[in-house]
Amino acid sequence: MAHTPQAKYRKDYRSPSHTISEIDLTFDLHETQTQVTAVSNVKQLGTSDQLVLDGEGLELKSILVDGTAWENYQTVEGGLEIRALPKSFELTIVTVINPQENTALEGLYMSDGAFCTQCEAEGFRRITYYLDRPDVLAKYTTTVIAEKATFPYLLGNGNKISQGEMDGGRHWVKWEDPHPKPAYLFALVAGDFDVLTDKYQTRSGREVDLEIFVDKGNLDRANHAMVSLINSMKWDEERFGLEYDLDIYMIVAVDFFNMGAMENKGLNVFNSKFVLANDKTATDTDYLGIEAVIGHEYFHNWTGNRVTCRDWFQLSLKEGLTVFRDQEFSSDLGSRAVNRINNVRIIRGPQFAEDASPMSHPIRPEKVIEMNNFYTLTVYEKGSEVIRMMHTLLGEEKFQKGIKLYFERHDGTAATCEDFVAAMEDASGVDLKQFRLWYSQSGTPELDVTSHFDEANQSFSLTIKQQTPATLDQEEKQALHIPFDVELYRKDGSVIELRCNGKNVSNVLDVTESEQTFVFEAVDEKPIPSLLREFSAPVKMQYAYQDDELVFLMTNASNDFARWDAGQMLFAKYIRSNVEQVQQGGAVALPENVVDSLRGILLSKTLEPAFIAEMITLPSHNEVSGWYDVVDVDAIALVLKELKSILSTELEDELLAIYHNLKQEKYSIDHASIGKRSLRNKCLGYLALTEQGNALVEAQYQVANNMTDTIDAMAAANQAQLACREQLLQDYSDKWAHDGLVMDKWFTLQGSNPAENALDVIKQTMSHSAFSMKNPNRTRSLIGSFLNMNPVRFHNKDGSGYRFAGDVLKELNTSNPQVASRLLDPLLKYRKYDEARQALIRKELESLKELDNLAKDLFEKVSKALES
Numbered sequence: 059m060a061h062t063p064q065a066k067y068r069k070d071y072r073s074p075s076h077t078i079s080e081i082d083l084t085f086d087l088h089e090t091q092t093q094v095t096a097v098s099n100v101k102q103l104g105t106s107d108q109l110v111l112d113g114e115g116l117e118l119k120s121i122l123v124d125g126t127a128w129e130n131y132q133t134v135e136g137g138l139e140i141r142a143l144p145k146s147f148e149l150t151i152v153t154v155i156n157p158q159e160n161t162a163l164e165g166l167y168m169s170d171g172a173f174c175t176q177c178e179a180e181g182f183r184r185i186t187y188y189l190d191r192p193d194v195l196a197k198y199t200t201t202v203i204a205e206k207a208t209f210p211y212l213l214g215n216g217n218k219i220s221q222g223e224m225d226g227g228r229h230w231v232k233w234e235d236p237h238p239k240p241a242y243l244f245a246l247v248a249g250d251f252d253v254l255t256d257k258y259q260t261r262s263g264r265e266v267d268l269e270i271f272v273d274k275g276n277l278d279r280a281n282h283a284m285v286s287l288i289n290s291m292k293w294d295e296e297r298f299g300l301e302y303d304l305d306i307y308m309i310v311a312v313d314f315f316n317m318g319a320m321e322n323k324g325l326n327v328f329n330s331k332f333v334l335a336n337d338k339t340a341t342d343t344d345y346l347g348i349e350a351v352i353g354h355e356y357f358h359n360w361t362g363n364r365v366t367c368r369d370w371f372q373l374s375l376k377e378g379l380t381v382f383r384d385q386e387f388s389s390d391l392g393s394r395a396v397n398r399i400n401n402v403r404i405i406r407g408p409q410f411a412e413d414a415s416p417m418s419h420p421i422r423p424e425k426v427i428e429m430n431n432f433y434t435l436t437v438y439e440k441g442s443e444v445i446r447m448m449h450t451l452l453g454e455e456k457f458q459k460g461i462k463l464y465f466e467r468h469d470g471t472a473a474t475c476e477d478f479v480a481a482m483e484d485a486s487g488v489d490l491k492q493f494r495l496w497y498s499q500s501g502t503p504e505l506d507v508t509s510h511f512d513e514a515n516q517s518f519s520l521t522i523k524q525q526t527p528a529t530l531d532q533e534e535k536q537a538l539h540i541p542f543d544v545e546l547y548r549k550d551g552s553v554i555e556l557r558c559n560g561k562n563v564s565n566v567l568d569v570t571e572s573e574q575t576f577v578f579e580a581v582d583e584k585p586i587p588s589l590l591r592e593f594s595a596p597v598k599m600q601y602a603y604q605d606d607e608l609v610f611l612m613t614n615a616s617n618d619f620a621r622w623d624a625g626q627m628l629f630a631k632y633i634r635s636n637v638e639q640v641q642q643g644g645a646v647a648l649p650e651n652v653v654d655s656l657r658g659i660l661l662s663k664t665l666e667p668a669f670i671a672e673m674i675t676l677p678s679h680n681e682v683s684g685w686y687d688v689v690d691v692d693a694i695a696l697v698l699k700e701l702k703s704i705l706s707t708e709l710e711d712e713l714l715a716i717y718h719n720l721k722q723e724k725y726s727i728d729h730a731s732i733g734k735r736s737l738r739n740k741c742l743g744y745l746a747l748t749e750q751g752n753a754l755v756e757a758q759y760q761v762a763n764n765m766t767d768t769i770d771a772m773a774a775a776n777q778a779q780l781a782c783r784e785q786l787l788q789d790y791s792d793k794w795a796h797d798g799l800v801m802d803k804w805f806t807l808q809g810s811n812p813a814e815n816a817l818d819v820i821k822q823t824m825s826h827s828a829f830s831m832k833n834p835n836r837t838r839s840l841i842g843s844f845l846n847m848n849p850v851r852f853h854n855k856d857g858s859g860y861r862f863a864g865d866v867l868k869e870l871n872t873s874n875p876q877v878a879s880r881l882l883d884p885l886l887k888y889r890k891y892d893e894a895r896q897a898l899i900r901k902e903l904e905s906l907k908e909l910d911n912l913a914k915d916l917f918e919k920v921s922k923a924l925e926s
């Protein structure tokens with residue numbers, strides 16, 4: 059490296075030296091040479107007459123102060139120092155940038171011939187010199203100038219206030235955003251699109267124009283996004299009392315995008331993956347993803363934009379809260395249980411893995427080198443769990459009072475996580491002093507629970523020990539305030555009231571000490587406890603359940619999540635014991651009672667199909683890997699495969715009956731139909747392992763009238779390595795090679811192909827006409843799935859998977875460090891593998907470390923991993 063990148067610390071926060079109340083921007087757009095003129099009203103706040111602006115990769119043309127050229131400045135690494143300034147002045151800065159060459163997709167870049175921007179977190183500094191920090195809020199006006207024929211649509215934040223024609227076939231549009239905002243919420247788009255329009259009237263009667271911009275020819279794929287947007291606007295009014303605050307809401311779908319989507323004020327920019335869908339091209343998962351992401355970005359308008367973050371260490375203030383809100387939105391519109399299950403899978407799988415990795419950090423990080431590295435599962439998903447715990451502790455009513463107070467106090471400003479907790483505390487009267495530790499402590503807490511039934515006294519006690527293992531970033535851990543939701547059952551399935559010290563008590567216990575015993579009175583028989591209901595805290599829990607207790611909970615627990623969780627614990631027991639068995643040279647086996655419990659679930663007349671589908675799903679290889687200090691990749695893969703195979707043989711009749719019964723003639727994406735397809739295709743995944751597998755899968759592919767059935771047939775063929783696999787994949791590729799987004803599903807199948815020659819095929823696939831390493835979606839689909847969803851081939855003992863990863867990372871290090879940095883994550887966890895594999899992965903990390911142009915993004919992670 060040229061020089062070592064420096065970390066920033068949360069404790070070093072200082073308020074800005076100057077404020078910028080207004081900025082007027084003019085973009086003269088040209089592919090390779092765009093001129094940006096920024097005119098700002100700047101006011102000195104502190105004692106210094108020197109202004110240090112952020113800037114990267116900019117060509118500086120001129121600086122004026124109050125209209126006259128200013129000489130007293132110097133460009134420095136990462137910015138510009140302007141000296142001896144008046145207390146209050148107008149600053150004009152002209153810079154030139156090259157959008158065409160911008161492959162990092164940060165700042166102003168070209169996506170398929172359209173100009174677009176991505177400024178979060180620190181991309182605005184690649185557009186002009188500025189105070190690129192979220193606590194500087196300014197009113198923006200933006201003038202966009204471009205050639206009219208190629209770029210008929212010129213979009214910016216806020217409302218369009220004027221437009222006109224110019225000589226030479228160029229035209230311009232001027233936008234004004236009345237809401238002060240930080241630079242990261244700035245956006246501009248110029249291009250040619252098809253537009254889907256609609257209108258929404260808010261509760262208070264404001265008429266809002268809704269516009270969704272998609273690539274030409276894709277108008278028939280924008281409908282679901284529009285429906286989702288309208289549903290989001292309505293839901294936020296009904297559940298949170300929050301209304302939209304501009305006259306127009308625009309969404310632009312682009313093919314080149316590093317993340318899911320971006321909540322720029324009034325002008326969201328979306329990865330086209332989260333906009334475009336129709337029956338021919340999209341799976342049910344795609345439809346649900348669009349609903350969630352459209353909701354997420356819309357909800358940011360209040361939680362993120364109206365109240366923004368003081369500094370980037372506070373990122374979870376907006377992201378944790380907004381994920382919580384989008385999860386609630388999806389749960390209110392669809393199945394609450396299925397949504398909860400899938401959110402919990404993310405925490406127990408990848409988020410726990412992140413906690414255990416060299417990148418472990420609290421939801422409010424203390425130390426950051428590259429901010430883009432902290433858009434993590436911890437900040438987003440665990441951040442949402444922390445909000446959810448407050449919701450559990452306060453209840454909906456007091457939680458909403460807290461939200462209201464939060465907006466009363468902080469609307470129009472940049473706030474901190476502490477501000478949010480204080481509002482919750484003040485509005486509810488609930489003490490959150492110890493609870494705040496969730497913001498500063500990293501790692502996964504482990505709960506060890508034991509119970510005792512005292513027959514003579516009719517009392518039942520639960521002893522809960524908590525402990526959080528040390529993480530690389532933080533040695534010492536303290537006891538947390540953990541909301542622990544319990545229910546006690548009699549053998550007949552009835553619920554025992556919880557009574558402590560002569561009073562009825564809530565189901566949510568306040569666990570606050572490292573060891574604590576709760577004694578329940580008037581317990582008239584030895585109860586079966588349902589523990590950590592709803593996953594009331596993001597922790598690992600250990601309790602010595604007997605099989606029959608878990609089977610009891612699977613069928614009798616009063617809530618669906620608890621049933622599912624009991625099933626998962628039962629699976630976990632037999633996965634663990636079988637892994638040991640396999641390691642000692644034994645065979646995989648599953649007792650009759652476990653098979654029968656699942657048979658019971660499959661035959662249930664009362665459970666929803668979508669829920670049954672979750673019940674019969676084994677934990678993923680990644681989740682299971684998280685249970686071990688040293689991961690035996692091959693043993694885990696073998697056990698999961700064999701268990702699936704045993705279940706498919708034992709339950710073949712039931713699976714087949716369901717498969718045939720759930721066939722739907724018409725395709726519809728309502729939640730009930732999605733649920734039926736989900737169960738039916740889950741059955742197909744099992745049946746693929748039986749003798750009739752190939753025939754069933756091939757037939758489904760041939761008659762499918764929707765993408766879900768098509769993809770699930772191919773996925774079943776892929777996982778079971780059926781004879782028809784080759785031909786189905788070929789057929790799909792012939793049909794869809796022209797459409798990258800549709801091909802992503804196919805690339806994902808190639809990446810996760812369990813075949814022995816998978817890596818060779820992947821390398822060939824990289825020259826497929828639809829593939830390009832310049833496109834993050836393509837790269838993530840093919841390469842990302844290989845690194846994350848193909849454990850056996852990626853971790854091949856010969857090191858070929860690791861070498862391949864190293865080569866790809868070197869290429870992406872220069873073209874797109876953000877994408878490279880995300881792909882790197884599986885390699886960081888090398889300590890979890892045997893010595894031989896550790897050495898092979900280390901070699902790749904070390905060779906990255908030696909690159910002299912190593913990006914900050916990769917430097918931060920690689921150096922942490924190597925010091926672990």
Ligand code: TRP
Pocket residue numbers: 176178179316317318319320321354355377430433
């Ligand atoms: N704020 C965005 C979201 O969560 C995240 C995001 C979109 C982002 N694009 C980005 C973050 C690029 C960093 C870099 O909705």
Ligand code: ZN
Pocket residue numbers: 354358376377380
């Ligand atoms: Zn977000």
